[in-house]
Every structure is written in structure tokens, then in C-alpha cells.
Amino acid sequence: MEADQPPAPLPPVAAQPDPPAARSSSSPDAEQNPAKKPPRKRKRKPRPPPSQPGLRWLNSTDPSQFRDDRVRKAVRSHVMYDHAARKKSLTTVHQDQFTVVHLYKDSQNPKPPSSAHHHPNVPEKSLVPTQVPVDPGSTTVPGQHSWDKEDENHLALTLLDRLASHLDPLGQLPGFAAPKQNVRELQKFCVEYFATTIYRVAPIENSNIFLAGMCMASSRLDVLRGLPRESAITAAVKLEAVRLLNQSLSDPQVQLNDETIMILTRLLHSEVIHGNFAVLEVHKQGMERIVQLRGGFQRLFHDSPAARWLCNAIVHVVYQACIHTEQQPSQIFLDWVPPTYDLSVPPEEREPAKPMYLPDRVWTFIVKDYRCSKYTAELLHDLREATGLFLTHYSDKGAAATNHPSPGKTDPKSLHVRSYLMQQIGSKPSAEDPDSPVFGDWYYESVRILSHIYATSIYHMVPFSVAAILAKEALLPERPSISVPERLKLAIEKTHPEPDLCWGPLMTRVLLWITVVGGAAANPFASEVADHDVRAEINPGLxxxxxxxxxxxxxxxxxxxxxxxYSPAYVLELLRRVIVVQGLFTTEKSAPESTSWKAPYQRNT
Structure with a gap:
């Protein structure tokens, strides 16, 4: 064999020059070379999705501008974004729900849900709770989760917040046929005004009751604005309530049901504030007729659970309508005596019924209230004792509401009681006196002003409206331009920045008595001047x-x-007592013996 020869050497490879560096597109060579592609243009970022899905507002001064290319492109992109967002929300709702349940029940190592990218605004921590570290000494099974209560509720609260963030519950409220008033504003004020469950649950179930209740709120708003007469908005709302009432009365199936009574009660409520006595009389007669057709209060009370408080609401508003017009209610309203206690009160907690204006238990709590000073308590005690003696004296004689005692006949015992009350009230200091111990106590001052009206009425045996004119000589000798009811209104307003709080849960009974008697005192000669607009024009302050x-x-x-x-029976007992006291006075409003006495509703000639 031939010896192995070494392999032939490879030919040398020529060194290749380095590739030329890429020249900038702005060089003159690139511009002269047409074979090279032009530089790429930067792409614009996609427009953000519309803030208001389904809406696109276009403003222009010339209709031809709507055919502009920019406008057309904006509208097309808006429609595409809106369509994609709706399609995405419809396809991912069920995935979100099942994924969330799976995280809490089966997964040991929770991962972000696959649908989290559909909601970029929600952080992952709100959807996937963090893994709780396991203590080595703990007896907890590793496969179980010991979530904290706050962690368990965090996901639910987050999802509810997402679902309800764009909802408008008040947007579905029923509206008026004549849209002159915002229903949302009236409903919000109505809830704040009444602040009770009874007047909030029923309107939700029935749109007619809901709209009829707005006339009460609108009348109250007129009062807070200081209007001597009702506004055009309130008149429109009341006309709508009257239309709903006529609609219910024309239907034989609903003309006697609870819905019709509720509408009439709310309408009567606003008319009492307004003071149109002719309309008040019509509504009272209509209410009496409906109650008679329903079988009376005893049968109406047992018809349904809602009818139990409905009976009290009817009698409450009818009593106040009669007190403020200085009239006696019909016998069907006087005979109604509700149960003193609710059926839910255990028998061992019930107390025996007492005919006093303020039961001992209620009186004890009123005295302990911080608003009731010892001077206010003494004044209320004198009024309570004198009223009891006054009514006991005439009840022993058998005097009924129809048998009025004659002021001309002097009864020594009755005169002693009336003189004692007048003397006790006249000796009380004023809260406006800087030297008196009651200086600045406007709760006391409100009771004192009303006590003068009450004592003067009992002493002279005249209605409250006439007694307010007589009491002006003792209360306001230096200020003849202001009436006693106006002075009472100013004193109540000074008790609290928001007198709608009704002086707290304990002093509300006292405020109710003050406002009931004071409202009747601010209504002199109502039978002679029945037009409320005339009264407002002659004396707007009163x-x-x-x-x-x-x-x-x-x-x-x-x-x-x-x-x-316990409260409904106490309220009716208070109103009934005021009606009984009014019934003992003479119905003839003759001018007493006084040189400065003058009806405030008489024009100056």
C-alpha cells in the first residue's frame, strides 16, 4: 500500500468585506435609489372605547358637516366599539359566575380567572383572594380554606358594585301626566320628610299611591320656602292626585279598596296644609262615606294587616283637619277607639289604659330628656294638671261635646280652675329676658307661648283662634305688628337648625301638642274668610x-x-283631648270685651 499522503490544503478564502451599515432614510443616496422602500409611517393608536355606549353626540352649525369624512369615520368606529362591547358582555356573563364559584370551592391554588381580561378595571386581588398561610401547629386540613369573613364578602361586594355602578333605580319611577315637577326630587324629599316605613313601602307597590304621596312632599316644600300660598307646581301635582282619585272612584272594583283610601288620605293631608276649607269638607265627607261602605272602622280594622294602620291614618288626618278648622268631627270618627297595644306586645308587658294626656311612663321619660329643663317640666306639669281638672269637672256634670257650657254662667269651681291656670302661666318668665334663669331656652319659650294661648282659651272659654288675639296683649305688648302664632313659629325654629327632627323621640309628643293647638290658633275666623288667597293677601305672615x-x-x-x-293610641288620645276641649268652648266667635281686640283678617278701612 502506498503511504498515506497528507490532505491537500484548502484554497484560501478571500476575506469578505463587512456589510455596509444601514443608511438612514434621510440620506441623499436613499432618495436617489427608487428600488428601496420608503420608510414606514407610524400607526396611530386605536381610539379609546366610547364613554357612553350607544350614544354619540354630534354638534354642527351646518347640516353639510355631517357628511364629512371625519364625522363618518368617528360614527363607524363608535358603532363598532359599542357592538363589540355588547357582544363581549353577553358572552362572558356566565363564565364570570362559574369561574368565581370554582375559585372558592374546588381550587387549592387559585389563579386569575380566564375572564379577568374582560374587566381590566377590576384588580386581580378583588377576584382571587390571597392564599392564607397554614400554621404548622394548626389542625386545619391543608385542602381546606379558612377564609376570613371580610375576605369572603370582598368578592361579592366587588361584583355587586360592578353590577350596580351604572344602574339608576329612580329612572323607573312613574311620572306625572303634566311634567312640571321632578318626581325624583319629590320622592327624595318625601322619604326624608316622613322617615317612616309605612309611608315608604306602600307607594312602591302601587304607582297611584306613589304619585298621590308627592302632593304631601310638594306642600311641605312650599312651607319650607316660606310661601303663604301653594305654588303652581303643587297645584299641578294635586290636580294629578285628584285625577287619580277620580279614576279609582269610577272603577267599581277598586273604588272602596285600600288604594283609594290611601290616595284620599294623602290628598287630605296636603289640603290641611293648604287650608282650602271648602275642599276639606268635601274630602272629609267622602272619607266618611267610604268608611261607612266598608262596614265601619271595626270591620275595616280586621280586613287586612295594612288596614290596621290605615284606620289610624284616617282618624289622625281627619282629627287634625277638624282641629285646624275648629270644627267637630263626625260621630263615626269619634267612636273609633283603637287598641291601646299592638298584638305583638306580650301580655305581661302591657299596662292598663290611662285616660291622661301623658301617661306616667311617658311623662317620666320626657322629664329625663335633655331638651326638657326643670322649668319646662314645671310648665308642662301645670298644664297637665289644669287640663285634667278642667275636663274632669265638665265630665262629672255630664257635659258632652254637643252641650257647650255657657260662658255667661259662672261656675265657682270651674272659675277657680281656670283662674289658677291663668295665674300659673302668667307668672312664668320669658326666655328672651337676659336676667331670667331660662334665658335662651327656646324649648321652654315655645311651650310658654303656647301655654298662654291654651290658658287664655280656657279662662275666657273662647276658641284657640280668639285666644291667640287676647294673649297678644300679655305676650307682645311692645310688638303689635307680629302675631302670637308668628312668635311661636320663630321660637320653634330657634330650637334646632332642623326642626323637622321633631325634638327627638321623647319630646315629639310635646311638639305635636304645640303645633296642633298653634295651628288652630293661627286660623281666626276661618268660617268667615274661607278663601285662602284672601287670607294670604291680608296677613301673609300669619x-x-x-x-x-x-x-x-x-x-x-x-x-x-x-x-x-304604643304610640298610635297615645297620638289619638292627644288629638281627641284637644277636640274635647274645643267642643266645650262656644261655637260663636263673638268678640270678647277688649278695646284692642280686632280680627286680623279684617281689612283696614
Whole structure:
């Protein structure tokens, strides 16, 4: 064999020059070489999705601008984004729900859900709770989760917040046929005004009851604005309530049901504030007729659970309508005596019924209230004792509401009681006196002003409206331009920046008594001047005070009647007592013997 020869050497490879560096597109060589591609243009970022899906607002001064290319492109992109967002939301709803349940029940190592990219605004921590570290000494099984309560509720709260963030519950509220008032504003104020469950649950179930309740809120808003007469908005709302009432009465199937009674009760409520006495009389007669056709209060009370408080609501508003017009209610309303206690109260907690204006148990709590000073408690005690003696004296004589005692006949015992009350009230100091111990106590001052009206009415045996004129000589000798009801209104407003709070849960009974008697006192010669517009024109300050006191009294009635199962009977007992006291006075409003006495509703000639 031939010896192995070494392999032939490879030919040398020529060194290749380095590739030329890429020249910038701006060089003159690139511009002269047409074979090279031009530089790429930067792409614009996609437009963000529309903030209001389904809506695109276009403003222009010339209709031809709508055919512009920019406008057309914007509209097309908006439609595509909106369509994609809706399609995505429809396809991912069920995936989100099942993925969330799977995280809590089966997964030991939770991972972000596959549908999380559909909701970029929600952080992953809100969808996937963090793994709780396991203590080596703990007896917890490794396959189980010991989530904290806050961690368990965090996901649910986050999902609910996402679902309800774009909802508008008030957008589905029924509206008026004449859209002159925002229903949302009235409903919000109505809830704040009444603040009770009874007046909030029923309107939700029935649109007619809901809309009829708006007239109460609108009347109250007129009072807070200081209007001596109702506004055009309130008149429109009341006309709508009257239309709904006529619609219910024309239907034989619903003309006697609870819905019709609720609508009429709310309409009567607003008319009491307004003070149109002719309309009030029509509504009272209609209410009496409906109750009679329903079989009376005893049968209506046992018809349904809702009818139990409906009976109290009817009697409450009818009593106040009669008090403020200084009339006596029909016998069917006087004969209604509700049960003192609710059926849910255990028998061992029930107390025997007491005919006093303020039962001992309630009186004890009122005295302990911080708003009731010892001077206010003494004043209330004198009024309570004198009223009890006054009514006991005439009840022993057998005087009924129809048999009015004659003021001309002097009864020594009755005169002694009336003189004692007048002397006790007249000796009380004023809260405006800097030297008195009650200086600045406007709760006391409100009770003192009302006590003068009450004592003067009992002493002279005249209605509250006439007594307010007589009490002006003792209360306001240096301020003849302001009436006693106006002074009472100012004192109540000074008790709290928001007197709608009704002086708290304990003093509400006192405020109710003040506003009921004060509203009647601000209504002199209502039978002679029945036109409310004439009264507002002659004396706007007195008419404003009357509307303020009546509306606050109606609110106190509703709030107090819903505080506890004991309250409805107490409220009716208070109103009934005021009606009995009014019934003992003479119905003839003759001018008493006073040189400065003058009806405030008489024009100056």
C-alpha cells in the first residue's frame, strides 16, 4: 500500500468585506435609489372605547358637516366599539359566575380567572383572594380554606358594585301626566320628610299611591320656602292626585279598596296644609262615606294587616283637619277607639289604659330628656294638671261635646280652675329676658307661648283662634305688628337648625301638642274668610305661620305614630283631648270685651 499522503490544503478564502451599515432614510443616496422602500409611517393608536355606549353626540352649525369624512369615520368606529362591547358582555356573563364559584370551592391554588381580561378595571386581588398561610401547629386540613369573613364578602361586594355602578333605580319611577315637577326630587324629599316605613313601602307597590304621596312632599316644600300660598307646581301635582282619585272612584272594583283610601288620605293631608276649607269638607265627607261602605272602622280594622294602620291614618288626618278648622268631627270618627297595644306586645308587658294626656311612663321619660329643663317640666306639669281638672269637672256634670257650657254662667269651681291656670302661666318668665334663669331656652319659650294661648282659651272659654288675639296683649305688648302664632313659629325654629327632627323621640309628643293647638290658633275666623288667597293677601305672615305649624304637626303625627306599638293610641288620645276641649268652648266667635281686640283678617278701612 502506498503511504498515506497528507490532505491537500484548502484554497484560501478571500476575506469578505463587512456589510455596509444601514443608511438612514434621510440620506441623499436613499432618495436617489427608487428600488428601496420608503420608510414606514407610524400607526396611530386605536381610539379609546366610547364613554357612553350607544350614544354619540354630534354638534354642527351646518347640516353639510355631517357628511364629512371625519364625522363618518368617528360614527363607524363608535358603532363598532359599542357592538363589540355588547357582544363581549353577553358572552362572558356566565363564565364570570362559574369561574368565581370554582375559585372558592374546588381550587387549592387559585389563579386569575380566564375572564379577568374582560374587566381590566377590576384588580386581580378583588377576584382571587390571597392564599392564607397554614400554621404548622394548626389542625386545619391543608385542602381546606379558612377564609376570613371580610375576605369572603370582598368578592361579592366587588361584583355587586360592578353590577350596580351604572344602574339608576329612580329612572323607573312613574311620572306625572303634566311634567312640571321632578318626581325624583319629590320622592327624595318625601322619604326624608316622613322617615317612616309605612309611608315608604306602600307607594312602591302601587304607582297611584306613589304619585298621590308627592302632593304631601310638594306642600311641605312650599312651607319650607316660606310661601303663604301653594305654588303652581303643587297645584299641578294635586290636580294629578285628584285625577287619580277620580279614576279609582269610577272603577267599581277598586273604588272602596285600600288604594283609594290611601290616595284620599294623602290628598287630605296636603289640603290641611293648604287650608282650602271648602275642599276639606268635601274630602272629609267622602272619607266618611267610604268608611261607612266598608262596614265601619271595626270591620275595616280586621280586613287586612295594612288596614290596621290605615284606620289610624284616617282618624289622625281627619282629627287634625277638624282641629285646624275648629270644627267637630263626625260621630263615626269619634267612636273609633283603637287598641291601646299592638298584638305583638306580650301580655305581661302591657299596662292598663290611662285616660291622661301623658301617661306616667311617658311623662317620666320626657322629664329625663335633655331638651326638657326643670322649668319646662314645671310648665308642662301645670298644664297637665289644669287640663285634667278642667275636663274632669265638665265630665262629672255630664257635659258632652254637643252641650257647650255657657260662658255667661259662672261656675265657682270651674272659675277657680281656670283662674289658677291663668295665674300659673302668667307668672312664668320669658326666655328672651337676659336676667331670667331660662334665658335662651327656646324649648321652654315655645311651650310658654303656647301655654298662654291654651290658658287664655280656657279662662275666657273662647276658641284657640280668639285666644291667640287676647294673649297678644300679655305676650307682645311692645310688638303689635307680629302675631302670637308668628312668635311661636320663630321660637320653634330657634330650637334646632332642623326642626323637622321633631325634638327627638321623647319630646315629639310635646311638639305635636304645640303645633296642633298653634295651628288652630293661627286660623281666626276661618268660617268667615274661607278663601285662602284672601287670607294670604291680608296677613301673609300669619298665613305662613299657620301653614308651618300645621305641616310640622302632621309630620310629628306620622313620625310619632310609627315609633312604637304604643304610640298610635297615645297620638289619638292627644288629638281627641284637644277636640274635647274645643267642643266645650262656644261655637260663636263673638268678640270678647277688649278695646284692642280686632280680627286680623279684617281689612283696614
Amino acid at each position: 298665613e305662613t305661620a299657620r301653614r308651618y305649624l300645621i305641616s310640622l304637626g302632621l309630620r310629628s303625627t306620622i313620625v310619632l305614630a310609627c315609633q312604637s306599638p
